[in-house]
Amino acid sequence: MSTVNDVIQFPVTFVTESHDEISSKEMMGSKYKFWFHHEQLGRCLYKQTRANLGEDWSEKVASELAELLGLPHATYHLAETWEGNRGLVSPYFLPTGKMLVHGIGYLI
Amino acid sequence: MSNVEKLFLAWQDPNSSSWFPIGQLTFDGIMYKFVYTQGARVAENTCHFKPLFSFPQLEKVYTSTSLFAVFSNRLMSPSRPDYADFLQWLNISQAEATPLVILSRSGGQRETDNYTVFPCPKPDAAGQYHLHFFAHGLQYLPQFAIQRINHLQLAEKLCFHRFQNPDDSQTLTIRTDDNYIIGDCPGYLRNEFFKLIICDSSSITLKVERVNLPPTPLQFRLLCHMICLFKNDFHPFSSSEYQPLIEEDANTVAFSLLNG
Numbered sequence: 001m002s003t004v005n006d007v008i009q010f011p012v013t014f015v016t017e018s019h020d021e022i023s024s025k026e027m028m029g030s031k032y033k034f035w036f037h038h039e040q041l042g043r044c045l046y047k048q049t050r051a052n053l054g055e056d057w058s059e060k061v062a063s064e065l066a067e068l069l070g071l072p073h074a075t076y077h078l079a080e081t082w083e084g085n086r087g088l089v090s091p092y093f094l095p096t097g098k099m100l101v102h103g104i105g106y107l108i
Numbered sequence: 109m110s111n112v113e114k115l116f117l118a119w120q121d122p123n124s125s126s127w128f129p130i131g132q133l134t135f136d137g138i139m140y141k142f143v144y145t146q147g148a149r150v151a152e153n154t155c156h157f158k159p160l161f162s163f164p165q166l167e168k169v170y171t172s173t174s175l176f177a178v179f180s181n182r183l184m185s186p187s188r189p190d191y192a193d194f195l196q197w198l199n200i201s202q203a204e205a206t207p208l209v210i211l212s213r214s215g216g217q218r219e220t221d222n223y224t225v226f227p228c229p230k231p232d233a234a235g236q237y238h239l240h241f242f243a244h245g246l247q248y249l250p251q252f253a254i255q256r257i258n259h260l261q262l263a264e265k266l267c268f269h270r271f272q273n274p275d276d277s278q279t280l281t282i283r284t285d286d287n288y289i290i291g292d293c294p295g296y297l298r299n300e301f302f303k304l305i306i307c308d309s310s311s312i313t314l315k316v317e318r319v320n321l322p323p324t325p326l327q328f329r330l331l332c333h334m335i336c337l338f339k340n341d342f343h344p345f346s347s348s349e350y351q352p353l354i355e356e357d358a359n360t361v362a363f364s365l366l367n368g
Contacts, residue, residue: 022247023325024219025194027184034325035219043219092219097122100220101161102181 010060013038013079013089015046020081028102031055035092041077043092048085056086113208114228116145116350117178118296121155122222127296129350130157133179133225135208140179142170147349167354175207182216182225183207197320197328199240213240213331215294226296228345237344239334240317243282243291246326256288257330258321266314266332268293268305280305282314282332291330300344304336311337 015036023034023046032048049055059076066073079089094100117131128151134141144159144166151157152166162178163170170176175183184194195205198213212227229237246254269283280293280302293301304311317333338344 017323020323021325024217024327025184025325026219027216028181030185030187032188032190045219094220099222102177 010078013041013077015079015081015087015089017082019046031087038089038091041089041091045090045092046079046081046087047090048081048087051086056088059088113206115179115208115211115225116228116296116345117142118224118226119148119151119157120222120224120295121151121157124155125295126155127224127299128155128157129296129299129345131160131163132228132350132352133176133208138173140172140175142176143168143352143354145349146351146353149353150349169352169354178223179211179216179225180207182214182218183210193324194328197318197324197331199318199331215242224294224296226294228350231343235337237336237338239297239336241294241297241332241334242328243330243332244294245292246290246329249290253288253290254326254329256284257290257319260284260290260316260319260330262316262318264316266290266316268309268312268314270306300347301334301336304338308339311339 019036019038020034023036026033026035026045029047031050033045035043035045038044056078060078063073063076067075074090074093077089079087081087113135115133116129117133118127119130120127128147129145130148130151131142131144142163144163148157148159148166159166160178162176174180184191188194194214195202195210198210200209200213208227211225216223216225226241227239229239231237243257246257249257265285267283267285269281269289270279280298281289282291282293283289301312313335315333315335316330318331320328320331336344
């Protein structure tokens with residue numbers, strides 16, 4: 001039987017203003033996002049979430065479930081910025097020299 | 109056809125870091141058209157370039173009434189909270205912000221592939237060509253150079269400077285009148301302009317178009333305006349590698365009216 005003490009707490013990655021300054025914009029999608037170099041995680045995508053919609057924890061839960069199920073997935077870390085905004089940080093997953101082809105590229 | 113907008117698609121070989129113009133996107137107001145250029149064949153022969161997933165055959169013309177995903181993926185959605193700021197960084201008004209104008213100015217580079225886009229400029233009434241680009245390489249500059257950029261004035265004169273780099277014999281840096289190095293010329297433009305800059309620098313004027321102050325990312329900090337007067341009937345981007353691989357009326361692959 002689980003107890004409150006069994007609840008897993010995930011760390012929150014801090015995104016600084018200097019991360020933002022040397023970032024490059026990611027244009028795809030509806031959310032504010034950029035690529036930056038994180039000191040421990042390497043090249044990462046920061047994706048800002050809207051307040052009170054659970055957009056951060058839902059992606060985190062999906063990432064953790066995929067890990068438990070052994071499915072290939074992007075890794076997500078909960079994140080907070082220097083301005084107090086919440087979001088997610090996802091480390092770059094492409095092998096060196098490889099390019100990402102989005103699903104829409106198959107259709108059009 | 110004089111109002112046809114034209115962009116080039118360039119690919120960077122991840123091993124040699126060389127840039128190749130590999131495709132051409134045009135828009136006549138109704139139809140978008142993509143065709144590979146002869147630079148794609150050069151890239152294929154020298155650096156194992158493979159066709160894009162969306163355009164699998166080199167010798168075809170691809171047409172669509174909506175912008176191909178390869179290009180629309182490089183545009184920011186107008187619904188994004190940072191869209192208005194982004195247009196300001198590019199120095200583009202809402203009224204002139206068509207997809208090709210935005211791509212021409214932003215370069216459309218992404219972290220997840222090795223492509224960029226740049227415009228094919230047309231001469232103005234005085235026969236001058238105008239190109240805008242963001243200075244590259246600011247993330248490698250010392251803080252005093254960034255401070256100098258932050259204090260640049262609108263239309264301040266800049267110049268190109270050939271930098272002796274053992275890894276790259278054609279590095280072109282951007283320099284202020286008081287000798288601060290404040291960035292690099294984008295590699296995909298350098299191919300076309302290096303010889304002109306070195307042999308006849310009086311043909312080129314370079315100046316500050318806009319400085320986007322912090323917290324704007326360094327990627328979009330310094331927008332430059334290059335004005336070139338070509339002599340002896342030379343036209344930029346007229347060499348073979350910028351020309352279509354095939355005649356555009358042949359082998360057309362028309363796409364259905366998908367709303368991507």
